[in-house]
Amino acid sequence: MENLSVCVIHTGKTDVPETEAIPCALQERGIDCHRQPGPDTKVIIVCWTTRIAFEAVMEQLQQLGSADYKVIILSVHHTVSDILKWQLVQAGASDVIAWKDNDEAVIGLLLSRIKRWKLINDLIQSDLVQRTMIGESKNWKKFLGKVIEAAWFTNHHILLMGESGTGKEMTAGLIHALDQRKEKGELVLLDCTTIVPELSGSEFYGHEKGAFTNAIYTREGAFALANKGSLFLDELGELPLTLQAGLLRVIQEGTYKRVGSNTWNKTHFRLVCATNRNLKEEITKGNFREDLYFRVASAVLTLPPLQERREDIPELARYFLRQELKLVAAPEIDNTVMNYLVSRDYPGNVRELKQLIARIAMRYTGEGFISIGDIPEDELPDIQQLKQAWNQQHQSMQQSIRLAIASGKDLLKIKNDIAMLAMEIALEDCGGNLKLAARKLNVEVRTLQYIRKRNEVS
Numbered sequence: 395m396e397n398l399s400v401c402v403i404h405t406g407k408t409d410v411p412e413t414e415a416i417p418c419a420l421q422e423r424g425i426d427c428h429r430q431p432g433p434d435t436k437v438i439i440v441c442w443t444t445r446i447a448f449e450a451v452m453e454q455l456q457q458l459g460s461a462d463y464k465v466i467i468l469s470v471h472h473t474v475s476d477i478l479k480w481q482l483v484q485a486g487a488s489d490v491i492a493w494k495d496n497d498e499a500v501i502g503l504l505l506s507r508i509k510r511w512k513l514i515n516d517l518i519q520s521d522l523v524q525r526t527m528i529g530e531s532k533n534w535k536k537f538l539g540k541v542i543e544a545a546w547f548t549n550h551h552i553l554l555m556g557e558s559g560t561g562k563e564m565t566a567g568l569i570h571a572l573d574q575r576k577e578k579g580e581l582v583l584l585d586c587t588t589i590v591p592e593l594s595g596s597e598f599y600g601h602e603k604g605a606f607t608n609a610i611y612t613r614e615g616a617f618a619l620a621n622k623g624s625l626f627l628d629e630l631g632e633l634p635l636t637l638q639a640g641l642l643r644v645i646q647e648g649t650y651k652r653v654g655s656n657t658w659n660k661t662h663f664r665l666v667c668a669t670n671r672n673l674k675e676e677i678t679k680g681n682f683r684e685d686l687y688f689r690v691a692s693a694v695l696t697l698p699p700l701q702e703r704r705e706d707i708p709e710l711a712r713y714f715l716r717q718e719l720k721l722v723a724a725p726e727i728d729n730t731v732m733n734y735l736v737s738r739d740y741p742g743n744v745r746e747l748k749q750l751i752a753r754i755a756m757r758y759t760g761e762g763f764i765s766i767g768d769i770p771e772d773e774l775p776d777i778q779q780l781k782q783a784w785n786q787q788h789q790s791m792q793q794s795i796r797l798a799i800a801s802g803k804d805l806l807k808i809k810n811d812i813a814m815l816a817m818e819i820a821l822e823d824c825g826g827n828l829k830l831a832a833r834k835l836n837v838e839v840r841t842l843q844y845i846r847k848r849n850e851v852s
């Protein structure tokens with residue numbers, strides 16, 4: 395299997411002969427299997443034998459946990475209690491499986507998991523996703539993985555939750571694009587805030603000519619237009635109760651009548667709904683039908699707010715700048731502006747960032763880089779607040795540097811420690827890939843190799 399390497403390791407120092415069978419069995423089935431995690435490692439199988447304490451496995455998980463791969467714990471020749479399994483999953487394991495020698499069922503399970511993760515990973519890297527769904531942060535990639543899992547592998551209805559401007563409508567577009575149905579219909583968008591109940595949901599059902607005043611023509615509604623395709627209902631929480639009952643019927647039966655008609659028509663679509671309301675709360679308040687909730691929420695996917703993926707702001711900013719200026723390569727954004735963009739709050743999430751970049755682009759003269767002069771005047775931050783934010787952000791750094799000076803480290807040593815730490819963080823973010831980490835830190839790969847070597851020596 396190309397570009398997906400699996401690493402089989404053992405907790406503790408001892409090599410365990412009985413688990414040698416696992417890498418061999420995987421290799422035989424075409425999986426690239428290693429004993430050390432490398433840049434392409436996407437799955438780590440941790441063999442846990444009876445000789446090793448549970449705490450040691452937890453510790454190992456913690457060490458592995460932050461990078462971009464899946465971890466499977468294989469308990470070798472012993473059973474693990476339910477409570478320990480849950481603890482392992484909470485600590486970051488993707489699965490906990492028991493293994494006995496030549497256990498074909500386990501090998502089959504591992505293979506199918508690995509294949510699925512590879513496909514998800516390939517789709518995340520595909521043009522379809524990369525061109526529109528901008529972001530490389532762990533939170534964003536985790537979300538994309540879940541979208542792909544629900545959209546590609548199932549026909550389930552999907553509920554998208556998340557604050558305004560996080561990208562719910564955009565995600566609905568991706569879900570439709572990923573849909574595997576052969577004769578795929580259209581993606582139909584309907585905003586529930588615009589539906590007028592007095593018209594008995596003509597937007598949904600369509601109507602016959604003369605069904606009501608102003609019904610001059612026969613008109614198809616969203617249920618007909620979305621047939622064989624997807625229906626995206628934005629702001630589902632705003633749908634009036636009367637129309638909720640109708641929607642439930644159509645989802646269950648797959649049939650509907652146009653307003654003013656007695657004929658039943660068939661329709662079949664994937665429903666993607668979006669809301670920034672807590673629908674479970676709305677159910678307790680009596681504003682939303684519980685039975686409808688369980689119908690539309692076969693898969694619930696929550697979009698991360700921008701503040702939980704601030705690492706993506708620079709890439710998003712450059713992307714929107716390219717879009718606004720209609721350029722293939724956007725002008726550089728200088729450090730002061732970028733620091734401001736990354737540290738500012740965005741209650742309106744990505745939409746707010748997009749609007750801010752549009753305003754910056756309006757001021758840009760077309761020459762050189764984006765500088766502080768391109769930030770609109772009403773955007774200029776409160777200096778006190780900025781100082782406070784800077785101090786908060788750098789407090790722990792200041793403390794560490796004070797400690798380093800007090801313990802006799804000179805400037806060179808401190809610089810070296812910081813460089814090492816930056817390298818470790820970038821490597822962690824890039825799943826251990828040195829090339830990507832170097833690009834992130836805007837240095838050559840050999841600079842990172844040098845830093846690493848220097849630290850091995852000192």
Ligand SMILES: Nc1ncnc2c1ncn2[C@@H]1O[C@H](COP(=O)(O)OP(=O)(O)OP(=O)(O)O)[C@@H](O)[C@H]1O
Nearest residue numbers: 526527528529557558559560561562563564744745
């Ligand atoms: N990851 C992203 N990459 C590129 N553009 C994005 C991303 N996330 C959001 N956007 C852009 O931000 C804007 C807002 O996104 P969208 O309309 O999908 O949000 P929403 O969650 O549906 O908002 P609302 O709840 O207010 O309807 C759109 O222009 C969208 O293209």
